[in-house]
Amino acid sequence: MFRNIFAATLLCASSALAVVSYASVTEPVGVDEADPIDTELGLRLPEGFKATIFADKIGRVRHIVAADNGWLYGALARPDKRMGAVAMRDADGDGVAEETVYFAKGLRGTGIGIYDGYLYYGTDVSIIRWKLPDGGAPTEAAELIAHGFAEKRQHAAKTFTFDGKGGLYVNVGAPSNACMEKQRTKGSPGMEPCPILEEYGGIWKFDASKVMQHQIKDGVRYATGIRNAVALDWNESADSLYIVPHGRDQLGEFFPEYFTPEDSAELPSEEFHKVAEGADIGWPYSYYDHRRGARMVMPEYGGDGKTVSDKGQMPLVGFPGHWAPNDLIFPKSTALPEAYHSGAFIGFHGSWNRSPQPQQGYRVAFVPMDAAGNVTGDWITFADGFAGADVIYSPRDAKHRPMGLAEDRAGALYISSLMSDGRIWKITYEGS
Amino acid sequence: MKAASVFCAFSIFVGTAPLFSGALNAKDAKQEPQTEAQRLYEAHCASCHQYDGGGVPMLQPELIGRPRANGAKGGVIDMILFGSATIAPTESDYSNEMPAFSHLTDLEIALIASYVRTHFENEGGPVTSNDVRARRTK
Numbered sequence: 001m002f003r004n005i006f007a008a009t010l011l012c013a014s015s016a017l018a019v020v021s022y023a024s025v026t027e028p029v030g031v032d033e034a035d036p037i038d039t040e041l042g043l044r045l046p047e048g049f050k051a052t053i054f055a056d057k058i059g060r061v062r063h064i065v066a067a068d069n070g071w072l073y074g075a076l077a078r079p080d081k082r083m084g085a086v087a088m089r090d091a092d093g094d095g096v097a098e099e100t101v102y103f104a105k106g107l108r109g110t111g112i113g114i115y116d117g118y119l120y121y122g123t124d125v126s127i128i129r130w131k132l133p134d135g136g137a138p139t140e141a142a143e144l145i146a147h148g149f150a151e152k153r154q155h156a157a158k159t160f161t162f163d164g165k166g167g168l169y170v171n172v173g174a175p176s177n178a179c180m181e182k183q184r185t186k187g188s189p190g191m192e193p194c195p196i197l198e199e200y201g202g203i204w205k206f207d208a209s210k211v212m213q214h215q216i217k218d219g220v221r222y223a224t225g226i227r228n229a230v231a232l233d234w235n236e237s238a239d240s241l242y243i244v245p246h247g248r249d250q251l252g253e254f255f256p257e258y259f260t261p262e263d264s265a266e267l268p269s270e271e272f273h274k275v276a277e278g279a280d281i282g283w284p285y286s287y288y289d290h291r292r293g294a295r296m297v298m299p300e301y302g303g304d305g306k307t308v309s310d311k312g313q314m315p316l317v318g319f320p321g322h323w324a325p326n327d328l329i330f331p332k333s334t335a336l337p338e339a340y341h342s343g344a345f346i347g348f349h350g351s352w353n354r355s356p357q358p359q360q361g362y363r364v365a366f367v368p369m370d371a372a373g374n375v376t377g378d379w380i381t382f383a384d385g386f387a388g389a390d391v392i393y394s395p396r397d398a399k400h401r402p403m404g405l406a407e408d409r410a411g412a413l414y415i416s417s418l419m420s421d422g423r424i425w426k427i428t429y430e431g432s
Numbered sequence: 433m434k435a436a437s438v439f440c441a442f443s444i445f446v447g448t449a450p451l452f453s454g455a456l457n458a459k460d461a462k463q464e465p466q467t468e469a470q471r472l473y474e475a476h477c478a479s480c481h482q483y484d485g486g487g488v489p490m491l492q493p494e495l496i497g498r499p500r501a502n503g504a505k506g507g508v509i510d511m512i513l514f515g516s517a518t519i520a521p522t523e524s525d526y527s528n529e530m531p532a533f534s535h536l537t538d539l540e541i542a543l544i545a546s547y548v549r550t551h552f553e554n555e556g557g558p559v560t561s562n563d564v565r566a567r568r569t570k
Contacts, residue, residue, distance in 0.1 A: 060490070077490065078525070153516075154529050175529075183515070183531040186476075253479045352488040353479060394486035396494065419489065 028339040028366050030380030037385035042400045042423065043415070044385035048337070048431020051383075052095030053423060055088050060418035062110040063159060063327060066408035067119070069135050072097070074404065074416060074424065075112040075121060076104075077157075084108045085121060087137050088424070095426050103137035110157035110230065111170075112404075115208055120168075122158035125149045127170060127206070146170060146206045148214035150199065155228035161241070163234050168208035169241055172215065173228030174201035178248045178300045179284035186254045190300030194284050201283060202226050203241065203275065225281040225312060231328040231346060238373025241275040244325035244346055247287060249353045251299065258305040265354035266291065267305075269318030270325050272346065274373055282312020290318030316367075316375045322351035323361025327405040330369075335411020336429050343368040345382060347402040347415060352395040359395055362387040364402050364415060383427070386417060469547040472540055476533060477548075485552035491528045494552075501554035508545040509559060509567045512536070538564040 029046055037044045045051055054072070059080030066072050072088045080086070084107030088097035104121060111122025118129040119138060127146040130138030145168065149158060155173025162168055177184050179194035179201075194201070199216060202224040206213050213219060222241070229243040252264025259267065268287035275281070282288075286295045286309035295312050297303030319325070327347040334341055343366055350362030363384040368377040388399030395401070400417035407413055413427040474483065480492040487494030500507040515532040516524065533541065538561040545564070549556035 153524060153527055156527065183529055185531050185533075185535065187535075250479055253475070352482070352491065355479060355483055356474075394482045394484045395488050396482075396486040 026337070026339040027377060028337075028343070028368055028380045028382070030366070030382060031384055037388075039385075039388055039399075041425075042386060042388065042417075043383050043425060045383050045427065048429055049427055050095075050430045051425045051427045054090065054095060054414060054426040055086075055097045055100065055424040056422070057420075058086055058088070058100060058422040058424065061086065061404065061416045061422045061424060062157070062418065063112045063404040064406040064414055064416045064424065065112050065114050065119075066406045066412075066414060067114055067132060068409050069132065071135055072406065072408070072414060072424070073112055073114075073119060075109045076422075077108055077110055077418060079106070079108050080422075082106065084123075085112065085137075089135065090426070095428070097424075099136070101137045111159040113160060113162065115162040115164075115168075120145070120160065120208075122160055122170070124156040124158060125151050127158060127160060127168065143211050145208070145211060146204075146213045146215060146219065148216055148219075150175075152200075155200075155246075157228075157230055159230050159232060161232050161234045162208055163239075163241070164236060166208050168206040169222060169232065169234070170204050170206065170219075171226075171229045171232055171243075172200050172202055172204050173230075174226075174283065176201075176227075176284070177250065178298060180300055184250065188300075190284055190298060192285075192301065196284075197224050203229065203232070203243070222277055223275045223279040223281065225279075225283045225285075227283040231325040233328045233330055233344075235274075235330045235344075235369075235373050236332070237330075237342070237371040238274070238369075240373055242273065242328060242330075242344065242373070243275055243281075244270060244272050244319075244328050245281065245283070246324060247271065247321060248284070248298070249322070251305075255299045255305075258299055258303075261356055263305065265321060265351075265357035265360075267321045268296075269315065269321060270323050270348075271315035272317040272319070272325075272344070272367065272375075273313060273315050279313055280311070282309070285309065286312040288312075288315050288318045290320070293318075317379055319346075319348075319365070319379070320360060322353045323363075324349035324351060326403050329405045329407060331407050331411070331413070333407065333409070333411030336413075337431070339368065340366060342371055343376075345405050345413070346379075347405045349403060350387060350392070350395060350398055350401045355393065359387075359392045359398070362392070362398055362401055364405065383415065469543040472544050473547045476536070477544065480528065480530070485548075487526075488528075491526055492530070493526050495548055495554070497553040501549050501552070502556045505545075505556075505559045505563050506567050508548050508556070509541060509564050512541050512545060513564070513568055534568070538562075538568065 061074040064074040083102035085104035089099040109123040128142040152175040180188040182188035204219040205222040229245040231244040247268040252259040269290040297307045297309040326349040348361040366382040367379045386400040404416040485495035516530040546558035
């Protein structure tokens, strides 16, 4: 483990050096805090970018994917019209979808993606796929690709990505906060070893084209120590998996002797990781503290907020706590300005566990990276204003909360939100 | 009249309430009985259900104007005592599980249940330690 941390430190050091040369070429600027927020539109973007409301009131849309057939597909976390997915198309190119078709009767899910001519969909207990149609809803029967995931309520969303070489990587979230003996109960110790990691709390790899694979019998635990990586994507140029898992909740509630309300709002960091096969990110034994720049021992395992841990992997970036990263994409086109050609967009749903401090994080961030997948500069806020108010104390008061991200073949970006009955924005670069 | 009876109910509860926070001493708690119930709510419930009872969409239920908090006395008590584990994942609109708080005393649970049933636009009315004891051993 020390070796991992040492390697990550070297990586960070080299990344910091790279900033110097990168900055002279181009650097993403991010939103201008002085710009007004268009509350009807529901977001604010950097200069030169334009947003349209691509779809509105479409239901509780989660992940989205743009197909080469010109349609945008979205998974619905709760069925709308008894359907668990929606297909949308903007045929006349005005940035607003005029065709909307619901499908996936009786299902509900979060994950959606396209690989090798198929549309994949993740319910909480399975990954299925349909032959991708020429347009609109799938017409052929679905195939069951992966199953055997235990039916859980907490962190059950099965999001996924593909390596482009036949591998399917599925997030199997831990049905737990911090692997305590008793769920979210003050004073309950962490289980050691954490038995949850045997079947949850990691990324499982499957064959993207093989039907009826059972998670335990046929799947491979590709990486572990991951509480719940709703946000994951394969970086093609770096040829590696990246994730942004949700950090644990309630540090201050369970350990007020170690964490002030301010500490508990800010910690643990939301961690952006490059994930190699066999990696152990650290949950539940350790967490990252971006204020200290160190991995710390989780208090359920003897930590006190000050003790450094030798377990887990150093992240590439540590974002403030509880921002709830819910999607990650690496843009592929050159339609965006050069500063955005290489890097990661991360959609943050926004916090609920910073109270009594104000909630935070309702935004889309961009992390500049090089082709090898190293971070080359500070992250910036690419889109904000979703919450509709400067200060949000209770998350239900947020008008919109970013959820899924997608890029179409022309390089337009899409952001989904499941609040206010569901909205998707289309974002294009119009500046010179 | 209703507000007065709630106040009295809290006074009775808190008269023997064990205090486990340095933030309040027994004298303060007696002088401000509703603060103890609110303090218990904020210590054990507010991080998930929020300080305004608004909950978190799709994760934790809001408590504002809820049938459970306006219905029979056992509803809120049972949820605190036993958690949400008895509700099947597919039957719930909320993803996070609520743990059992059976380690709290009957009095503490009564205070919290009463707080929820008399705040957040709920009018279910207070419950007593005896109500909690009866549910605990049912």
